[in-house]
Amino acid sequence: MKRTILALAGAILIAAPLAAFAGPKHDREELVHFFSSRYPNIKFNNYVYGSMAFNPDAKAQYDSIMEFPPFTPVIEKGKKMWEKPFKNGKTFASCFPNGGKNVAGDYPMFDNKLGKVVTFEMAINQCLKKNGEPQLSYSNMKTMGVLVSYARTLSDGMKMNIKVKGPGALAAYTRGKEFFYRRRGQLNFACATCHVDNAGKRLRSQILSTVVGQATHWPVFRGGTRLFTLQRRYVGCNKQVRAVPFKPGSEVYNDLEYFESYVSNGLPMHASVFRP
């Protein structure tokens, strides 16, 4: 018994300095290396196509649907919401650098004053609050979902550019990373079981996407019609393994999004896309 405890203590002592070296940069490089060595034919930029990166037929269907997306009217509605002045005459554009152009790739960011991760959707609510307007629910696809289906298009082409600086940011990133790698639910899957270990393989008929590239293109319209924000997708993936999901906008999901976005750094953003 004593020996095991000693051995355990020794293992922890050895592990600690290693953990100090391994940081976000290392995590990201390791993941990219893992996928690129397993699937050398898939170009880095194509990870943003998710499961379709592994399926040329599905990608061809994507390309043709994206020429005249059936969800264009929804994005138009989002544009009206984005441009409609608040009661004080100001607009969303007043809250963001560049009027909201090329900013989405900076989110989520860690706010040292708040001590929390701030997602793009949270920044939108902060803007509403600052201007005395009612805030939107992160779970409501008809309001927040439709609004960001346009607002995020203003950052199309921007490269994901997440920063993890300082102890608070690192702690939030680490919580997100731990969530991603921890098994949960009756079926006992971690996100990593599907989106790292088995990415590119089929779960029944569905090809599993790589975590690298999962945060760049939201919202998506599944089947061309059903709007999903990234965090609504998290709810779905949690339910799939019979785990109790968290709420969109919860700190747990914000930290998870922080991790997922960081490992997508360098990939081009493209908002409101088709998914099968």
Place this chain on the structure above:
Amino acid sequence: MRRKPIALLLGGIAAAGLSLSALAADTVTVPKEALPHTKPIFAVTPAAPTPAETGKQIAFSRKRGNCLACHAFPNVQAQMPGSIAPPLVAMKLRYPNKSVLRAHIWNAMKFNPNTAMPPFGKHKILTKEEIDKVVDFLYTL
């Protein structure tokens, strides 16, 4: 325990209420004879399926075993298997000890801590009896 009869009674009333309102509503009602014949899966009747046959149903049902999500069963006609796990063939030959095979389904993490395979017994995804039947089915492969 004591509450059960009351719950049953309430259930009965609710069911009666439902069928009553269905009659009242202007809906199309299907005659009883036309309804698909259903019977409990484990009913012991002369025509009851063998344990292996029941095991196959459990293994292939999406709601229960859903083994096809990950495994192909090359000896059985089955559409759209996943490609996560090795195909299941020659199981009797490869697992002469039935209890080892059973243990794999009970908790695959015992053999591979990084496995993708859900711990069907340990997490009560399937019951002991269901797992025994699945093992009987695997032995036919």
